Amino acid sequence: MSQLFISYLNLITTQKIKWNDVFAVLLHPLMQPETGLFELQIYYRGAGKIYFDKTDEYLLQFPEIKEKIEKIIFSDSETDIFSTIFSFLKKFARSENRELTIVTEKLLSLVKNLQNYYSLLEIEPQKTTLKKDLLFILQKAEIHPKKHEFGIEIMGFLDTLDLQPEKLFLLGLNEGSFPISKPTNPFLNPLPNYSWFISMQLLLRWNALGNKVKYFAAERDVDGTSLQISTLLENFHKSEENLSDLEYQSLRNFLKKYYGKKILNFPYHKQIIRHNALLDESISEFSGKTEKIESNKLFFSSSSFDKLLQCPMKYWFAEILKIKQIDYDEDKENRRILGNILHKSLEKFGKAGGFRKLREDFSSACLLLEEKLRESFDEYKINPDENLLLKNLYKIYRNNLHKENSANLLVRLLKWNLEKFSDFKDAFFEQKFGMKNETADNWDFPEIGDDKIKLLFRGIIDKIFIFPENQIIATDYKTGKFDFKEIIEKTNSQFVIYLLALQKHFSNFKIKIAVEQIKSLRKAENGLSTFLEIREDTLFVPSGKTFIEIPLSELKEHFLNVAEKIIAGNFGVASKELRRKVCEYCEYKSICRKDSQF
Known part of the structure; x- marks a missing residue:
């Protein structure tokens, strides 16, 4: 209440x-x-x-x-x-x-x-x-406990000092708990022999109550560890009364009796079925299974497919069960809204002819982008001056934008666009593809597959420039971290999906993709990346100063193999997905089975 x-x-x-x-x-x-x-x-x-x-x-x-x-x-x-x-x-x-x-x-x-x-x-x-x-x-404020007509009142040792009970059961009289621990205060000198003095006072008080008091000291902890009876109780005589015929054993020790053995009781119990299946080696240690999907067509966004590539269990939690964190993460939410506002501002800027205006008048282009940024703040009902945290979050995108200050990340973005992309002849901004309910300006689904399975993708490409001689450069704005190494490791599908969408819409074009990073003013966290490109169905992925060549057919085959698990109902945590990076930042690691010890 x-x-x-x-x-x-x-x-x-x-x-x-x-x-x-x-x-x-x-x-x-x-x-x-x-x-x-x-x-x-x-x-x-x-x-x-x-x-x-x-x-x-x-x-x-x-x-x-x-x-x-x-x-x-x-x-x-x-x-x-x-x-x-x-x-x-x-x-x-x-x-x-x-x-x-x-x-x-x-x-x-x-x-x-x-x-x-x-x-x-x-x-x-x-x-x-x-x-x-x-x-x-x-x-x-405090609400003092009232005496009830039933039940047992539970209290600490010190609360019993002036008690006149009908019965008193004293539990946990073991070393470490009794004598009671010495109070610690870094600003006060400790009282000499405090714990022994007060504990002896309590013991004398309890003895005075005679048969009204029962003393208990555990022989083992919950994990089976042996415990020592309190030194102050050494002269007490242990009761010969047998309270229980139970064997002293921890839960883990109890379960160890069934290690490597099948459990034939409760044959319909899910956990026991899994336990027996593991012994038969009919499933792997980290596999799980759900109902099969009847359709052989699967629809994915790049973000949802990335979850599947990184860990099928993560995909199961996020996309099938749709589990969301209960605790509100304000910082994470603010970063998400920041990304949305910047994407919306640059879309408005592009559609208003802002990137063409760069060629003619850089100052006017900066003023236009500042105007679109304000519009986006209003659209999302965000006041960036509401508090110091928001003000600090947005300052590298707002401060002195109209003054062309290079300490502003959006000014830097405009400068590298002017330097690298000024000769484009046509452009698309926030281009949708594969969106079921969209009719206007929506491209068809890019797809891969065979008779067994088909994967259809949807998404939005931030910016597409068309240049003379049938050349296309698409870019993606990033306010977070990104590494092309994820494509090489086959845990990122975004740019592969973009390439498939661009290939389907623009046949016989040379296609390149780059990342425009606007995360912070640090050198490694802003700027235009090396271009990822496709030549004769081979992907050339930047890796340091060189390129890694990956056949597009190899990536497609991998995508299909992973997706076949979904059709079959398998959402396991395979050993391949147990790499540190994927698991370390996973929001579902607290409920994932990979750390279970049954």
Whole structure:
């Protein structure tokens, strides 16, 4: 309840309401969230929309939820913020759950006390100060345990000093736990013999209670490690009473009994079926299996296919189960929005003739790009001056753009475009291909395959320049890291897919692809890369000062082999995918089976 109340305070006191604040309240279990709310959360997280907008078209599809949100956020009848808070808390004050009622009554009491304090001092409650004061009070508040008619009260050793119990069971009287550890404070000198003195006081108190007290000391830890009884209990006599016939054994030691042996009980249990299959060597250590896919056609974006190339299990989590992280990663979200804004700004700039204008007037081109950047900020409802973090994130793209300052990454991008691509005769920006629901300016699916399986790809190429003598150069903007080595290792399909799309649309053209990196001002993290190109169905991939030649047929064959696993329902973690780079930054490593030890 306390966490719900804090989330509610954040919601009603913020100047600009975020969807995260809304969902923190409405999706709390005490609010009994309905199914539509989860759909809303999935949509807004996927769409990258951060701020609440009651006129949003998608929200209007859920009128009941919209009304519920507005009742919580906007109070029509009660303008006093204290009345609004009281109204919210009173919903939980008469709950069947006694613990919830106790906590709610305590919160109501704290808010009432603060209201009286404000009234006495004639302070007009402001949202920011009210939130600060309430959070400060909550940190100091305590709810003392009340005596119940049933149950066992659990407490620490020190809490028993002045206790008058009917029965007292003392657990964990082992070395390391008792005598109790010495309190440590780096700013105070330790008390001499504190742990022994206080522990002897406790022991004398317990002895005085006589038969009301039972002493327990474990012989083994949960992992089977042998434990030592406390030194202070050396003169006690161990009870001969046999509490259990159970063998002292850890869970791991218990499971070791079945190592290398089949388990014939529970033949329909999934884990046991897998265990027996591993012993038969009918599956590999890291393989998994799901239902087969009936269709022999598979549709992929380059990003989803990259997940499949890197690790089929990662693809299963992300694209089939669509598992998303519960914790909101603000930095990751800000970087994603940054990429979207820069792509949108350069698309607008290109379609407005900005790259042609570079030839005539570089200053005018910089002013045009600055204008398109502002438009993109407005479109995404981002204020880059809202706080220092956002200001710092965007400064290398905003500061002195109109002054042609070379410390601005977009100015650098325009300069290398003027130097390398000024003689283009035609251009395409954010060119879509393979998009099912798009009709205008959408190219056909590039595809590879045979009678068994067909792979159809979709994507968006950031920029395509057409030059005289049937030459094409396509580029991709990168605000993150990229290494052509990923193509050589066959874990990146993006540029191969782009080449297939360009080949299908422009036959008999010489095609090259490059990366325009605008990550930071560091030398290795901005600039135009060496060109990746295709000649007579052979891919020439930059590697240092040379090129690695890879037959296009070899890459296609590899893509098909990996995709055949999907048709068969295999989503395993193969040993090939266990390379450090792929696993180290994987968002699913905490739930991946590759580290399991059964």
